[in-house]
Amino acid sequence: MNEETQLVVMTNGQVTTTSREVAQVFGREHRDVLKAIDNLTKDLDEGVRNFSQAPMFTEETYVHSQNHQEYRQVRMNKDGFTLLAMGFTGSKATQFKLRYIQAFNEMEETLRSQPALPTNPLDQIVLLAQGTTQLSKEVGKLKNKVDELDGNQVLNSARYEYISKAVSAKVREYANVNNLNYKKVNGELRRDLNRQINEVAGVKIRRDLRDKDFDTVTQLISIWTPAAATIYQLKQMELEV
Template structure:
């Protein structure tokens, strides 16, 4: 596998480069880059800024080793941010390399794009079904609060179909005033409630979550400089989005009743 075969990771609509490759572009050790991003994240957290617009934390595995290692999936905006903090020749070379890399990915996406299909995909059918459901909800007097999670889910689902990351779930819950914390604390809540568990350093769904079909694990293999890596991420299914909106709304109603 060549460097051109390394695909963007994490969310479908977001092109990213794994931090291993970014470290190589910058000419630094991966551990140094990870430490640098961790320190930046502390500043972001204090300033209540969303680091996920710049990079998304993930894990990878090396071939023949089942141990998981931390990494970041870095967006184009994140690369631009790091380029501004890298001066001189290193900064110039890094800027040229990451711009070329994202251009390659954009071209690859255009080549792989399938022609429009006449038939509706499963997700399109589901999206339309949710739209109809949302319309009916508006007509049902006296049941708005009970069915509100489905309406909120429909609004989100129509704008971005498919399963999502825990970070995106935290955005939905925050936008609906159901929580007031980020994805890191949401992961902690999911672990406390036995929806996810730690496995070789990864947050993975428990058997309960898999049985409920509210989560799945997305895995992708990459190769950098002859080494094979596996990136793993917990994803929330469309059913899971509706499930957790309802779950947090029920908890909020209980708090308001007290």
């Protein structure tokens, strides 16, 4: 038996297999399996055929992968398979039957462990609303993560250049307003402003500024004044001959 064969699948809420799968697993001709099913269904009356509250055998077709022709196959649930497999004998057949029964049981256990869906229309609407709300929350979380990733990107060259020019303009403005020698105080003022920028952005050097820092930094530049220690240093420089 091919270990990769999927013995059972879910069909319309119940666990099923097909006559083709059974023929492949048990090493029998498909036409012989179909004949065995026909003989079984011929002997069953309507009540026995549906005793499991679902048809044990259901007629359907499949398309052959090579000639693309449509052929008959029969789908069966666990009860139908059990009835059919009674006629298969031999040690290998017993092993295959046990494998099938295990597969049916595992799939059914999976179904039982899943929460039942409500049948009441109002309850279905409530469940749908809850699902929509949860989906919105998950989408919101995902968006926040994306925004966080985007915000942590290092400033692009255009924004970095904008901040550099803003720093230069602000330093020159302060020097002019306070009648300071721009060339003389330029370096000290720049160090002070850059130090404050790095502090509010939580970085060591201005090159490490992130995209999310841009608005904060530009606002800081617009209202910046030197620290008291820097102003004292500037006064000392003015006194120097």
